[in-house]
Amino acid sequence: MKGAFDGTGKVFKFTAKQLLKNKANIFSLIFMMLVALLSFPIISMFDTQEMPQNTYTDNTDFSNVKRIYYIDQTELALTPELLTHFGFDGIEKINKADFELNRFDEATESGSMLLVFSPSEEGSIPSCMIYFNGVQNSNDLLSAVQPRISQYLYTEYLLRSGADANSITKLTKPIRSNVYYESDYLDSGQEESMMANFTIQYLYSIVLMLLTLLTSAYIIKSVIEEKSSKVVETLMVSVRPLATVAGKVLAVMAYAFIMTLGIAAAFVCSYFIAGKGESSSIDQLLTGFFSSLNLTPFTAFAALVSLILAFFTFAAISAITGAGCSSSDDIESASMSVVLPFITLYIISSIVTPIVGGTFASVYALIPFISAFCALPMYVMGVITLPVLIASWIIQALLDLALIYFGASVYRYLIVYNGSKLKFIDIIRTFKRKGVNAK
Amino acid sequence: MSLVVKDLSKKYGDKPALQNLSFSMEEPGVYAVLGTNGAGKTTALRMILGMLSKDSGEVVWKGHELDIKTCNVGYLAEERGLYPKYPILDQLLYFAALRKVDKNTALKRIKELANTLEVQEYIFPQNAYSSSGKTVKKIKPKRPDQLSKGNQQKIQFMIALLSDPELLILDEPMSGLDPVNTDLFKNIIRQEINKGKYIIMSSHQMPTVEEFCTDIVILDKSRIVLQGNLNEIKKQLGRTRLSLKVEKNINDIIAKEGVSVISEKEYEYELKVSGSEQANALLSDLIFAQVPIIKFDLKEPSLHEIFVSKVGNEQ
Numbered sequence: 019m020k021g022a023f024d025g026t027g028k029v030f031k032f033t034a035k036q037l038l039k040n041k042a043n044i045f046s047l048i049f050m051m052l053v054a055l056l057s058f059p060i061i062s063m064f065d066t067q068e069m070p071q072n073t074y075t076d077n078t079d080f081s082n083v084k085r086i087y088y089i090d091q092t093e094l095a096l097t098p099e100l101l102t103h104f105g106f107d108g109i110e111k112i113n114k115a116d117f118e119l120n121r122f123d124e125a126t127e128s129g130s131m132l133l134v135f136s137p138s139e140e141g142s143i144p145s146c147m148i149y150f151n152g153v154q155n156s157n158d159l160l161s162a163v164q165p166r167i168s169q170y171l172y173t174e175y176l177l178r179s180g181a182d183a184n185s186i187t188k189l190t191k192p193i194r195s196n197v198y199y200e201s202d203y204l205d206s207g208q209e210e211s212m213m214a215n216f217t218i219q220y221l222y223s224i225v226l227m228l229l230t231l232l233t234s235a236y237i238i239k240s241v242i243e244e245k246s247s248k249v250v251e252t253l254m255v256s257v258r259p260l261a262t263v264a265g266k267v268l269a270v271m272a273y274a275f276i277m278t279l280g281i282a283a284a285f286v287c288s289y290f291i292a293g294k295g296e297s298s299s300i301d302q303l304l305t306g307f308f309s310s311l312n313l314t315p316f317t318a319f320a321a322l323v324s325l326i327l328a329f330f331t332f333a334a335i336s337a338i339t340g341a342g343c344s345s346s347d348d349i350e351s352a353s354m355s356v357v358l359p360f361i362t363l364y365i366i367s368s369i370v371t372p373i374v375g376g377t378f379a380s381v382y383a384l385i386p387f388i389s390a391f392c393a394l395p396m397y398v399m400g401v402i403t404l405p406v407l408i409a410s411w412i413i414q415a416l417l418d419l420a421l422i423y424f425g426a427s428v429y430r431y432l433i434v435y436n437g438s439k440l441k442f443i444d445i446i447r448t449f450k451r452k453g454v455n456a457k
Numbered sequence: 458m459s460l461v462v463k464d465l466s467k468k469y470g471d472k473p474a475l476q477n478l479s480f481s482m483e484e485p486g487v488y489a490v491l492g493t494n495g496a497g498k499t500t501a502l503r504m505i506l507g508m509l510s511k512d513s514g515e516v517v518w519k520g521h522e523l524d525i526k527t528c529n530v531g532y533l534a535e536e537r538g539l540y541p542k543y544p545i546l547d548q549l550l551y552f553a554a555l556r557k558v559d560k561n562t563a564l565k566r567i568k569e570l571a572n573t574l575e576v577q578e579y580i581f582p583q584n585a586y587s588s589s590g591k592t593v594k595k596i597k598p599k600r601p602d603q604l605s606k607g608n609q610q611k612i613q614f615m616i617a618l619l620s621d622p623e624l625l626i627l628d629e630p631m632s633g634l635d636p637v638n639t640d641l642f643k644n645i646i647r648q649e650i651n652k653g654k655y656i657i658m659s660s661h662q663m664p665t666v667e668e669f670c671t672d673i674v675i676l677d678k679s680r681i682v683l684q685g686n687l688n689e690i691k692k693q694l695g696r697t698r699l700s701l702k703v704e705k706n707i708n709d710i711i712a713k714e715g716v717s718v719i720s721e722k723e724y725e726y727e728l729k730v731s732g733s734e735q736a737n738a739l740l741s742d743l744i745f746a747q748v749p750i751i752k753f754d755l756k757e758p759s760l761h762e763i764f765v766s767k768v769g770n771e772q
Contacts, residue, residue, distance in 0.1 A: 021526055025555050032551045036543055248538025252616055254508050255525060255532040256555035433508050434536075 025257035029265025030272070033240060037273045047277055054284035058292035079162075082154040084129035089114050092135050092144040094174050119149070128152030131159075133167070143175045219371060219395035223364060226325060226391070230332040233274045234356040237333055238349050240266045241340030241429065250433055259433075260426035263341065267333045267422065274329075317398055320407065327414045328390035332360055334421035341429035342440035351439055367391035380406045386417045459483065460523075460624065460655060465504050465514035467497075473679045474500045478514070480674055480684065485653040487646075487669045489660065489687075492676030493768050498659040499535050501676070502628050505657070506532060518624065529556070531622030535629050535659075537613050539601040545580050545612055546598055549619065556620035566619055574611040574641055579604060607638050614642065618649075625649060625656045631665060643668070663761040673760070675767055682767045691757040698762070699728040699736050702752035703743065710746060714739045730755070 037043055086109045090096045097111075117125065122132055132149040146167050150156040176186050241263060244250035253262065289304075339352045371392040374382045379401045383393045393410040396402045402410075428445050460482040467474045475497040482488055492498045503509040505516050507524060521527040540548055546567070553563035571577040582596035601609050610633065617625065630646070631639045646669060649656060660666050666673070667687070675683040683690065699716075701707075702725045711718060711728065716739060719727040730736045736755045743750055758766070 024526075028551070028554045032547075032554075035547075036540075243540065244538075247540055248534075248536045249540060250538070251503070251508060251534035251536060252532060252538065252552070252613065253555075255506055255530050256552055258525065431510070434503065 022258050022260040023264060025261040026265040026268070029257060029262050030269045033266050033269035034272055037236070037240075037269065038276075043273075047280055050277070050281050051284040054281045055288045055291070057285065058288040062292045079155075079159070082129060083131050083159070084108070084127060085110065086131045086133065087112050087126065088133040088135065089117065090135050092137050094135070094144065094171075094178055096135060096174065122149050123151050126151050135171070138175075144171050146171060218398045219368070222321065222325070222394055223368070223391055226328050226332075227360070227364065229274050229278065229325075229329050230336075230360055231357060232277075233270050233333065234336040235349055235353045236270045236273070237267060237336035238340035238343065238352045238356075239346060240270055241337050241425075242343050242346055242349065242352075245344050245433075245435075246346045254430075254433060258426075259430040260423065263337050263426045263429050264422050267330070267337050267425075271326075271329060271333055320397060321394055323411060324390075324394035324407075327411060327418060330418045331387065331390050331414065331421065332356060334418055334425055335359065337425040338421065338428055338445065339442065341425050341432060342442070342445045344432070344436050344439075348439035355442055363387055364391060371395060375401060383407070383410050384413055386413060389414055459485075459519055461515075461517040462505060463515050463517070465501060465516070466512045467500055467504060467509060468512055475504065475676075476679050476681075478674070478676070478681065480672070482655050482657075482672070485650070485655050486671045487650060487656040487658055489658050489666045489670040489673040490676065491659070491661075491663075491666065491673055491764060493678075495678075496676040497679040498676060499628055502532075502535075502626055502657065502659060506530065506626065523624075528624055529620055529622045530624045530626060531617035531620060532625075533614055533617045533627045533630050537606075537610055539609055539612060541602040542600055544598050544600060545604075548601075549580070549612070549615060552616045553619045558620050563619060566621070567615065570615045570618060570645075573645060574615065576608055576611050576615075579608065579612075607634055610634065611638070611641075614645070618645070623655060625654055627656065627658045627660075629660055630658065631660065631662055639665075663759070663764060667760040675764060677768045683763065687760065690763065694758050694763065695732050696736070696755045696757055697730055697732065698756040698758055699726075699730050699739070700752060700754040700756065701726040701728060701739075701750075704749040704751065707743065707746075707748055710739065710742045710748070714742060725752075 088096070088109065088111055090111065091114055119132075119134070122130075126132070128151055130151040131153060132151070134147040134149070136145050136147065138144045148160060148163065148167075150159075153159060173186060244253050244262075336353075336356045339355045343349070343352050367388055368391075370382065370388075374396075379396060380403075383389055383396050383402045383406055389410040393402070393407055393414075397404065397407040432440070462481065463479050465478040466476055478497075478501050480488060490498050490501055500509060504511055504514075505523065507516070516523040518524075518528040523530075539545075549567050550560065550563055553566070554560070558566070567580065568577070571580050579599040582598055601612065604612070614630070617627070627646075631642050634642060643665065646656070646658075650669065656669075658666065658670065670687055672686050673684070673690070674681055698719075704724060706724065707726075711726070714735060716735060717729045719729055721727075728739075730739070733755060740750075740753060
């Protein structure tokens with residue numbers, strides 16, 4: 019192995035330079051960046067659904083309520099005028115001293131509602147208790163009123179704390195709030211958690227799929243390039259097959275990452291060009307999406323490491339397939355040899371990953387090839403621990419090294435091969451029979 | 458012993474491609490690997506370079522297994538190729554970098570070789586200027602797919618020479634070249650010989666091989682049919698070729714001496730004699746018959762003749 023990677027950097031640099039100088043590649047990148055750049059402005063044109071602004075008016079049905087009383091025990095000095103934001107006119111302030119809560123039913127007429135604003139514990143927002151006297155559908159009314167009261171108290175609290183209007187606008191964006199029965203609440207929590215897991219698993223797989231499928235043809239083409247142009251013999255007296263194959267794989271991977279970063283940057287620019295960041299349905303969607311990911315700096319790092327290792331696995335498979343070809347006519351069929359195993363592994367992972375648990379989950383996350391898809395989502399979902407994730411990385415890194423070594427061996431053995439594409443099984447048979455090495 | 462090739466053998470399936478090739482080069486010079494088409498020459502060269510796995514045998518360069526790490530080797534492959542769409546200079550610099558030649562040295566060497574091989578206009582094109590000195594047309598460097606085959610071959614030869622290799626392996630270096638370009642290649646080979654390089658050459662152009670090579674091996678159907686120092690081989694075979702030019706028909710004298718005629722044209726004969734005794738007997742007969750002799754040249758056989766005699770007999 020010693021010195022077998024000598025020259026990898028030079029092959030990488032030359033291949034990457036030629037990929038980036040290629041006019042068709044430059045055009046593709048510019049085109050995709052333009053599409054990304056225009057995406058948010060175009061979506062905005064059709065996005066007329068604005069989020070409700072920070073007002074307390076709503077169309078809550080107060081038809082069953084005849085009177086609303088409130089007791090203010092806070093230091094906020096709440097006024098009936100402020101409470102008219104609820105869209106109900108008959109609001110009356112009563113003093114705590116004149117009123118006994120346990121006699122609320124007797125003291126008020128049926129159809130009354132009482133809001134008791136209590137002082138906060140030190141440093142927190144005041145609370146509100148709501149009492150109903152003979153109000154029909156009080157649960158529905160409670161669900162409708164509760165978030166608005168919360169928001170109202172929060173705003174008043176911020177105002178009294180000296181926050182300016184701009185800060186308050188940012189801090190009091192509409193809060194989605196629901197009232198649940200206990201059993202419903204537990205179901206809902208599981209549902210949200212499952213949704214987040216679903217997002218992580220599929221987003222990660224989709225990014226991996228995009229990178230793999232978009233680059234497999236590039237890698238195969240790059241590996242075949244020397245054979246089809248008959249420059250391979252000249253190259254092989256200057257650099258070893260292992261360095262050649264590794265350099266090419268890494269160059270195409272780097273090119274794919276540059277493209278991905280370029281497109282992502284164009285999306286970010288597009289988002290700000292379209293004036294997002296204000297309240298809009300897209301903004302809410304994106305905020306919800308990213309908050310559901312629960313992304314921390316470490317999970318982002320873990321995702322990047324997993325993605326690079328998994329991407330390398332399939333890039334190396336592409337290189338092996340390319341090494342079994344001698345002409346660029348074989349690129350299409352060779353690409354299929356990468357796509358099919360990828361899709362198969364993806365389907366297996368999609369089915370099995372959500373249902374495994376316990377010790378088996380840890381073993382499952384370490385299975386070569388499968389772990390490329392499942393280890394990261396399982397870690398983020400809390401199914402496997404960090405040591406298991408790191409173990410899966412180590413196994414995958416060794417697998418990647420073995421695959422690239424195998425690819426280089428095939429490349430070396432077939433340097434002067436000039437025929438139709440070899441099937442994967444033929445490549446393995448050849449390798450077994452000859453026991454060639456990559457040096 | 459600088460280069461030792463020992464017992465190289467290779468089979469493709471059950472068919473032998475090369476059987477027990479052995480030779481060595483003690484000193485710098487040119488070693489020719491000759492043979493008919495499909496005799497195993499290219500297989501031998503690829504095995505020497507480690508591109509093809511060996512069924513048996515070894516190749517040792519200055520005491521170590523020959524490898525890109527142990528030997529600075531330049532190779533002009535039989536299957537010529539360049540990256541068709543990449544700029545030529547990029548490719549030359551790439552191959553130089555792979556051989557650990559720094560960029561400045563590589564550029565200097567590229568300019569020298571481009572000048573010698575007359576390809577500088579494709580690598581370093583001069584812009585067209587008007588009389589006022591303004592650039593009229595900016596000329597882009599050429600890509601290999603815009604060059605003729607001969608010029609592509611020159612670029613490949615440049616790649617082989619870029620690292621100033623100790624060992625140069627040339628597989629059919631002059632095939633497909635016109636006489637002018639053949640002379641350019643020959644000049645460079647001569648320069649490399651004078652620099653004390655080890656050269657292994659395969660060629661079908663026997664006069665060229667004869668011009669440069671000190672030692673040869675002739676392969677036929679994967680086996681060695683003749684091997685050794687060219688001068689010694691010729692000496693062993695003796696002076697059997699007689700060029701004779703006279704002023705009248707001497708067919709009866711030739712027939713009397715039992716000499717075989719290779720060719721005859723207007724009293725100019727190419728004859729094959731058994732040795733100097735038979736040639737001297739023929740000369741005596743001609744003098745006795747008072748035949749005016751313009752040319753009497755008893756020569757060793759040419760490499761072409763040796764090759765044809767060895768391989769022709771085998772076939």
